[in-house]
Amino acid sequence: MNDASITVQDLTIAYGEVVIQRDVNFTVNRGDIFIVMGASGCGKSSLLRHMVGLQEPARGDVLYEGESFWQADDETRLRLMRRFGVLFQSGALWSSMTVGENIALPLQEYTDLSEKRIREVVSLKLALVGLAGFEDYYPNALSGGMQKRAGLARAMALDPDILFFDEPSAGLDPISSRHLDDLILELRESLGATVIVVTHELASILAIGNNSVFLDADTKTLLATGHPQKLLAESPIPSVQKFLRRGEEVSAPTS
Amino acid sequence: MAQIQIRRPTENTLLVELVGNWRLQDPLPSMQELIRACRSDPLVQILRFNTQALERWDTGLITFLLKLRRLCAHKHIEIDVSGLPQGAQRLISLATAASEREGSSQISVKESPVSRLGNKAIRTRDGAHDMVAFIGDVFVTFLRFLAGKARYRRSDLSLTIQECGARALPIVTLISVLVGLILAFVGAVQLQQFGAQIYVANLVGLGMAREMGAMMTAVIMAGRTGAAFAAQLGTMRVNQEIDALTTLGLSPMEFLVLPRMLALMLMMPLLCVYSDVLGILGGAIVGVTMLDLGVSQYFYQTQEALTLTDFMVGLVKSAVFGVLVSLAGCLRGMQCGSSSAAVGLATTSAVVTGIVFIVVSDAILTVMYDILGV
Numbered sequence: 001m002n003d004a005s006i007t008v009q010d011l012t013i014a015y016g017e018v019v020i021q022r023d024v025n026f027t028v029n030r031g032d033i034f035i036v037m038g039a040s041g042c043g044k045s046s047l048l049r050h051m052v053g054l055q056e057p058a059r060g061d062v063l064y065e066g067e068s069f070w071q072a073d074d075e076t077r078l079r080l081m082r083r084f085g086v087l088f089q090s091g092a093l094w095s096s097m098t099v100g101e102n103i104a105l106p107l108q109e110y111t112d113l114s115e116k117r118i119r120e121v122v123s124l125k126l127a128l129v130g131l132a133g134f135e136d137y138y139p140n141a142l143s144g145g146m147q148k149r150a151g152l153a154r155a156m157a158l159d160p161d162i163l164f165f166d167e168p169s170a171g172l173d174p175i176s177s178r179h180l181d182d183l184i185l186e187l188r189e190s191l192g193a194t195v196i197v198v199t200h201e202l203a204s205i206l207a208i209g210n211n212s213v214f215l216d217a218d219t220k221t222l223l224a225t226g227h228p229q230k231l232l233a234e235s236p237i238p239s240v241q242k243f244l245r246r247g248e249e250v251s252a253p254t255s
Numbered sequence: 256m257a258q259i260q261i262r263r264p265t266e267n268t269l270l271v272e273l274v275g276n277w278r279l280q281d282p283l284p285s286m287q288e289l290i291r292a293c294r295s296d297p298l299v300q301i302l303r304f305n306t307q308a309l310e311r312w313d314t315g316l317i318t319f320l321l322k323l324r325r326l327c328a329h330k331h332i333e334i335d336v337s338g339l340p341q342g343a344q345r346l347i348s349l350a351t352a353a354s355e356r357e358g359s360s361q362i363s364v365k366e367s368p369v370s371r372l373g374n375k376a377i378r379t380r381d382g383a384h385d386m387v388a389f390i391g392d393v394f395v396t397f398l399r400f401l402a403g404k405a406r407y408r409r410s411d412l413s414l415t416i417q418e419c420g421a422r423a424l425p426i427v428t429l430i431s432v433l434v435g436l437i438l439a440f441v442g443a444v445q446l447q448q449f450g451a452q453i454y455v456a457n458l459v460g461l462g463m464a465r466e467m468g469a470m471m472t473a474v475i476m477a478g479r480t481g482a483a484f485a486a487q488l489g490t491m492r493v494n495q496e497i498d499a500l501t502t503l504g505l506s507p508m509e510f511l512v513l514p515r516m517l518a519l520m521l522m523m524p525l526l527c528v529y530s531d532v533l534g535i536l537g538g539a540i541v542g543v544t545m546l547d548l549g550v551s552q553y554f555y556q557t558q559e560a561l562t563l564t565d566f567m568v569g570l571v572k573s574a575v576f577g578v579l580v581s582l583a584g585c586l587r588g589m590q591c592g593s594s595s596a597a598v599g600l601a602t603t604s605a606v607v608t609g610i611v612f613i614v615v616s617d618a619i620l621t622v623m624y625d626i627l628g629v
Contacts, residue, residue, distance in 0.1 A: 052502050078504040086502045092495035096411075096487075106503050109406060154499075 004065070005030040005162065005194045006051070011060035013046045020046055024060070024222050026213045028196065033188055035205050035228060036198045038215035039243065044198045045089070047215065048166055051196065052086050053077060082110060085155030086164045091147035093139035099126070099150045100135030106157045125153040129183065145176040149183075156187070163187070165197040169204055177201065181208050202246060206232065214240050257281045257315075261292045267300040269293065274308040277316035286322065293330055302327055304338035317346050324351070389586045393516065396508045400517075405509045415518035419480040423526060426479065430471050431530040435537020438462045443546055452546040456556035459538030464565040468531035470617060473576035476523060477609030481584035484515050485605030488588025489598035512589065516581040523577030524570050531569060564629055572620055579612035
């Protein structure tokens with residue numbers, strides 16, 4: 001189970017001439033819950049946008065099981081993208097469709113299932129995220145947490161190999177946020193998917209992550225990789241320690 | 256009323272007594288007196304406060320003290336805040352704890368006219384580039400549609416057709432009848448002088464069929480549907496709904512832009528014909544009620560004056576307007592930035608761009624018709 005699923009190679013994130021991160025290199029193994037952490041504005045969400053194909057990197061590449069994403073032609077890229085499920089910060093449900101139609105759309109576009117089968121799949125996915133029976137609601141009739149869960153149901157519609165989460169706990173109360181964390185763990189266990197989570201929510205990072213990168217806004221590159229708990233215990237880098245301890249200054253452990 | 260009293264208890268100490276209410280709404284005393292006191296010999300080295308007579312205070316006091324602090328730092332006078340209320344001391348230390356980050360206060364450099372012109376030119380070029388790229392995308396999308404390969408929801412198309420077709424009828428009715436009336440009135444005043452009021456029918460018929468029917472529906476649709484397209488697409492951009500489509504491998508051009516453009520392109524000529532007919536009806540109302548023309552006489556005259564070519568001239572125009580209005584709406588919507596203010600800008604810009612497109616293309620088409628002799 002320890003083969004590389006995603007490799008990020010010499011990635012440089014830039015908007016015009018402003019470089020946000022440079023020379024980002026890391027590997028995500030299959031079945032990881034991989035955390036991308038760092039302070040606000042360090043380029044976490046931009047990194048995610050590069051990985052899912054929404055923004056072309058200024059330099060570098062992302063490899064999926066050794067296959068280049070950004071060097072590939074459009075067709076290969078679409079094929080790779082079909083294996084992703086992405087949960088956006090605000091859920092990003094299509095507001096002109098009901099929750100059920102939102103989840104049904106990828107199935108209608110990419111499978112040959114009959115309408116009846118699709119309806120069954122939709123209600124299953126909704127049940128998985130605890131929203132059974134909400135098919136006919138429009139997104140604006142749901143609360144923020146419910147929209148996020150519905151977004152997750154849509155991200156899972158095609159049984160993706162890789163699930164991306166952009167700030168899953170942003171705007172959620174601690175209990176909903178905890179539920180979402182449990183759900184992420186549960187899904188990883190049962191679907192065997194690789195999960196990438198962009199977050200700065202300390203509790204989630206330490207609770208669910210088993211691998212991570214720390215992006216630093218000042219040095220504009222990644223400072224550390226590894227298991228978040230291990231980083232907390234062993235990392236000699238002051239800014240990583242400071243982040244993982246909520247800003248409490250501690251002398252770096254001597255190791 | 257805020258007041259200060261300045262005393263010199265020792266040679267080099269300045270004691271500032273703060274008296275009365277120091278709130279934002281109270282007029283604060285000027286710094287002049289203090290500056291003068293600081294300058295006087297022998298030189299002041301330390302500044303203390305006495306606040307026994309201070310009544311109420313808020314941000315007003317703190318801003319005054321921060322100003323004073325800056326002044327003292329400039330003149331190398333030590334400042335002793337221990338005489339101030341506890342809360343004020345804390346607020347001051349909080350406000351001065353983090354020194355201003357270098358470069359964080361953006362100094363707005365005044366651009367020279369030359370560089371402003373240059374930047375403007377570069378922006379215009381980028382804008383033109385974006386527009387051409389978008390038109391190219393639209394073209395490719397339509398080719399895919401014609402080849403039957405485009406992915407979009409039929410229900411989206413029918414909904415949009417309903418929205419920009421049937422739902423637009425009331426406003427198009429009102430405007431068209433009124434434009435017909437206005438044309439008739441304008442003509443009647445002149446033609447009546449020669450007893451030729453029957454030719455009002457020609458004027459209204461030709462005016463509506465060749466020009467005003469197409470023009471007025473296009474302007475209505477630019478304000479109604481073009482703006483709606485830009486607002487819908489812009490909001491979807493802000494909510495990351497467009498990103499969500501892209502990551503699923505669904506092209507927003509096919510999924511969102513195609514049905515909208517198709518719907519408006521189909522509906523615009525139909526609305527134009529409807530508008531032509533209602534405009535002529537509006538002219539007839541004036542002709543019959545005010546110019547004493549008979550109903551059948553008016554319509555016979557209209558029939559004599561108009562050929563099918565005249566209607567075709569208007570129809571071709573309105574088909575072109577349909578493409579341009581929907582193009583402007585979708586272009587501005589897709590270009591929208593990621594804030595709610597950007598959605599407003601996109602909507603405004605869609606209407607302005609749409610109307611400019613309409614008028615410019617109308618002028619070009621009219622000249623072309625003239626050369627072709629139709």
